[in-house]
Each structure stands twice: as structure tokens, then as C-alpha cells.
Amino acid sequence: MKTYQRMVLMIGAIVGVIAGGFAVAAAVTNSSVADTDDAVHNQVQPQALPIGKPLLPVTDGREPLLFSDNVAASDSGGSTVTIGDTVINVLPRADDGSVHFSATLAGGAIIDGYGDRDVIKTGLAYIAWQDHGGPIHILGIVSDDVAEVVVGSHSIEITNNFWYFVADGDDDVSLVVVRGVDPSNVARLGH
Amino acid sequence: MEPAQFGIARKPMLALAVVATMILLVVTVSSPIVEAATFHIYKTTVSPIAVTPSSNASATDNGLNGYNHQICSSGSWTKWISISIPGHHLHTFQSTMCTGMGFDHGHDNSWSQCASLTGGTWYAQCLYWH
Numbered sequence: 001m002k003t004y005q006r007m008v009l010m011i012g013a014i015v016g017v018i019a020g021g022f023a024v025a026a027a028v029t030n031s032s033v034a035d036t037d038d039a040v041h042n043q044v045q046p047q048a049l050p051i052g053k054p055l056l057p058v059t060d061g062r063e064p065l066l067f068s069d070n071v072a073a074s075d076s077g078g079s080t081v082t083i084g085d086t087v088i089n090v091l092p093r094a095d096d097g098s099v100h101f102s103a104t105l106a107g108g109a110i111i112d113g114y115g116d117r118d119v120i121k122t123g124l125a126y127i128a129w130q131d132h133g134g135p136i137h138i139l140g141i142v143s144d145d146v147a148e149v150v151v152g153s154h155s156i157e158i159t160n161n162f163w164y165f166v167a168d169g170d171d172d173v174s175l176v177v178v179r180g181v182d183p184s185n186v187a188r189l190g191h
Numbered sequence: 192m193e194p195a196q197f198g199i200a201r202k203p204m205l206a207l208a209v210v211a212t213m214i215l216l217v218v219t220v221s222s223p224i225v226e227a228a229t230f231h232i233y234k235t236t237v238s239p240i241a242v243t244p245s246s247n248a249s250a251t252d253n254g255l256n257g258y259n260h261q262i263c264s265s266g267s268w269t270k271w272i273s274i275s276i277p278g279h280h281l282h283t284f285q286s287t288m289c290t291g292m293g294f295d296h297g298h299d300n301s302w303s304q305c306a307s308l309t310g311g312t313w314y315a316q317c318l319y320w321h
Binding site: 115 | 268277304313
């Protein structure tokens with residue numbers, strides 16, 4: 001075998017080993033699903049706690065579709081919406097009409113989710129969370145035709161289809177969402 | 192001439208081998224530093240999600256730092272999910288949307304619970320990760 005052939009073979013082998021190493025590393029760093037229902041059935045289940053008081057009044061699942069599903073923040077390739085310390089990356093509208101977004105909160109927590117078309121049409125698309133029994137944070141998404149959002153007695157500013165409010169645990173967190181072009185169209189939660 | 196040529200060519204080959212070994216070492220040593228999120232599905236969509244006051248619960252685990260609903264039934268039913276320890280919900284999350292939340296810190300000896308707060312038959316996959 002000639003020298004240049006040895007070198008070609010050696011380089012080929014080295015490239016192959018490096019590529020293999022990267023492939024193994026990539027496989028190791030990829031996320032994995034560890035358990036399914038079948039697997040956890042065999043594990044000791046904890047004593048599930050009572051759910052306790054809901055953070056917001058509960059929907060009945062049959063809320064009327066009062067609003068459009070137009071959400072400008074998800075048009076034209078998506079957008080970034082900033083409300084205070086919260087930065088919301090809104091992705092382009094999905095084929096099924098749902099709005100997918102990821103919100104990075106002060107402190108580093110991240111909310112990821114999507115509002116399907118029919119939930120947005122109700123005007124009651126929201127996320128609420130509470131850490132260690134502290135204040136209740138509410139992040140809502142509304143369509144373009146929503147003119148006003150009221151939580152308890154507080155009128156909430158809408159910023160590019162999103163609104164955000166922080167309430168104490170004892171505050172009135174009933175929700176009123178008003179359609180601009182037809183103020184008689186009002187979605188209510190907790191009234 | 193042949194031995195001399197081989198002798199000259201062997202040095203670059205050795206250098207290449209050394210470089211390749213160093214790259215492999217870096218890849219091998221650094222890969223565990225990038226911690227992979229491991230997702231644990233504890234409620235599939237095979238059966239309806241529990242409705243309050245019942246809930247679906249995972250096993251106790253260490254380092255939980257996120258939870259999620261996914262593959263949810265459409266509609267405005269109220270989803271609820273938590274990271275909990277004995278006697279206390281550390282983080283509760285309620286939504287009409289199919290969403291989840293990740294934290295910048297883990298929670299040892301904790302578990303996740305999920306449920307629907309709206310009566311009826313609804314489906315969702317509940318999971319946590321660490």
C-alpha cells in the first residue's frame with residue numbers, strides 16, 4: 001500500500017471515529033421518555049394531596065364562542081411580546097389554528113403551551129400559577145377583537161393579545177372579557 | 192526510498208491521531224455535563240383524566256423541575272397540575288390551555304399530580320421532567 005493510500009485510510013478512519021463519537025454524544029444528550037403508565041403502575045404511589053381551592057373560578061367546558069380567533073401576535077412569523085419582566089415568544093399560527101407560545105418569567109421559569117382555536121374564541125384562554133402558596137399569577141391570551149379584560153375590579157391592559165395580572169390569594173379573581181365591536185358580547189368566569 | 196517516505200508520512204498521521212483522540216476525549220468528557228431532561232409520563236390518554244376531587248399522581252422522584260399537560264382534549268375545560276411534597280403543593284398550575292411550566296430549580300422527594308377541575312370526560316397526557 002502506498003503512503004498516500006495509508007494516509008487516506010487513516011484520515012477516513014479518524015473521521016469515522018469522530019463522527020461516531022459525536023453521534024454517541026448526541027444520543028446521550030437527547031431527551032428521553034423514561035416511564036409510561038405501565039412502568040409507574042409498579043412503583044409506590046404517593047399519598048395524593050387534595051387539590052384544594054382552584055386558583056381561578058372553574059369553567060364548565062361549554063363556554064360560548066363569542067370572539068374571533070384572530071391573534072395578530074401569531075401572524076407573519078410570530079412575534080415577541082414583553083409585559084414587565086415577562087417575555088413571550090409567540091410562534092407562527094399552527095395549521096390547526098392554535099396559538100403556540102413560550103413565556104420566560106422573571107426568575108427564569110418558562111411556560112410553554114398553546115391555546116387552541118376554540119379556547120381563544122371563548123375569551124377565557126388563560127394560565128394561572130401559584131408558587132409556595134404565594135400570589136396567583138395569571139397570563140391570558142385574547143383575540144384581536146377583545147377590547148377589555150377585567151379581573152375582579154381591575155381593568156387589565158392588553159399588550160399585543162396578552163395580558164398579565166398578579167393577585168393575592170384572597171383577591172377576587174373573577175374574570176370579565178369584553179368584545180370591542182359588540183360590547184354586549186361578554187365572557188364571564190366566576191359571575 | 193520507500194522506508195524514508197513512510198517515515199516522513201508517519202509523523203503527520205501520528206499528529207492526526209493525537210488530534211482525533213483529543214477531540215474524542217473532549218466529546219466524551221463534556222457530554223455528561225449537558226444534562227438531558229428525562230420526561231416521565233404518568234398519565235396517558237388511554238383513559239380519561241381524573242376529575243376533582245380525584246387526581247392522577249406520579250411516583251415520588253428527585254429533582255422534578257417541570258410539568259406539562261399535552262395531547263389534551265380540545266375545549267375550555269380547566270386543567271390542573273402540581274409539583275407536591277407530603278402535605279404541601281409546592282407549585283400549582285391551572286389553565287384552560289394545554290400548557291406546562293419549567294423551573295430553574297429541581298424538587299427532591301416530590302411528585303406531580305394532574306386533574307380536570309371541570310366535570311366530564313377529558314383526555315390529556317400528564318408528565319413531569321427532571
